[in-house]
Amino acid sequence: MFRFLGALAATSLLSFHAAAAVISADFRTEADLPDYSVRGALVHERTGSVLGAGNELDSSDFVRNPSHWGGGIVHVDWDAATNVLTLDSRDTWDFQTFILEIGNIVFDSAQKIVGLSVISDSLVTREGGAPILNFTDDGLSIGYQSGRYDVFNFTGREARFQVILADIADVAPIPEPGTLALLGLGIVGLAALRRSRARA
Numbered sequence: 001m002f003r004f005l006g007a008l009a010a011t012s013l014l015s016f017h018a019a020a021a022v023i024s025a026d027f028r029t030e031a032d033l034p035d036y037s038v039r040g041a042l043v044h045e046r047t048g049s050v051l052g053a054g055n056e057l058d059s060s061d062f063v064r065n066p067s068h069w070g071g072g073i074v075h076v077d078w079d080a081a082t083n084v085l086t087l088d089s090r091d092t093w094d095f096q097t098f099i100l101e102i103g104n105i106v107f108d109s110a111q112k113i114v115g116l117s118v119i120s121d122s123l124v125t126r127e128g129g130a131p132i133l134n135f136t137d138d139g140l141s142i143g144y145q146s147g148r149y150d151v152f153n154f155t156g157r158e159a160r161f162q163v164i165l166a167d168i169a170d171v172a173p174i175p176e177p178g179t180l181a182l183l184g185l186g187i188v189g190l191a192a193l194r195r196s197r198a199r200a
Contacts, residue, residue, distance in 0.1 A: 021080050022165070024050045025105040027057040031072030031098045033151070039066040041097075044073070047104075051080040059090070069093070071154060074123070076100060083163040087142070089123050089154040096146045098124070098154075103139040107165070112137035115164030123159035124152045131159065 027049050032041035043063040049056040057076040071093025077086045087100060105113070116135045123131075124144050129152075132143040142161065146152050 021108045022051055022078065022083065022163075023080075023106045023108055024048055025056070025078070026101075026103045027061075027076055028101045028103075029057065029074050029076065029099065030101075031069065031074070031095050033067070033069065033094070033096045035096060035150075037067035040064070042067070042069045042072045051078050055088075069095075071095075072098070074098070074100070074154070078102075078163075083165060084119065085142075085161040085163055086158055087123055087161075088158045089156055092154055092156050094151040094153050095144075096151050097144070099141060099143040101139070101141045105138045107138075110168045111165050112168055113140060113163060114166045115162075116140055116142075117162050117164070119160040119162050121159040122155055122157040124154055131161075133161070135163075 026045075026047045028043065028045040030041035030043050042065045044057055044059070044061045045063045046057050046061040055075045055077045059073050059075070071091035072095055073090040075088040075090060077088070078084075079086070085102075113135045116133045118131065118133070121131060129144070129147040132141075132145070134141045134143075140163065142159075144152060
């Protein structure tokens, strides 16, 4: 009995598949009020940021602020164990646009991003509306823009997002429109052939 349980435990450990993980990426945030200045956004950026303890992007990653905006600082943390992305606003200033871009993501094996969703969101007041989420195989963006009101306000709180990864081999390819059209024509042709044989 104990041998069986030991063998079962060993088999379980050998068949365990580690969760997909991100090693490093380029992080960039831009906060702006384009209706009030054309000089440009407040930018923070860190390239090749290695995921680990602490934020992957913070106040120390300042690049430029040609319009001299106050506030607009958002710290970014990507938890490599859970692939939860946290945006933490450090102030309560007004803005019209904010975007986080993460690119050149390096994975620990042949993986890609297959989903991005909101877990919780209190980063901006309601005037900012829902975040705009986009992703590619190895990059993503999260943006806010003023909607019905002139500006939105950062709240000094945070938003959390779930990044979903998958092994490339596990993702079924989506047929191209041309392939689907050829398949449809083939089915129509078979149906026509069957009718002509039934009449003969």
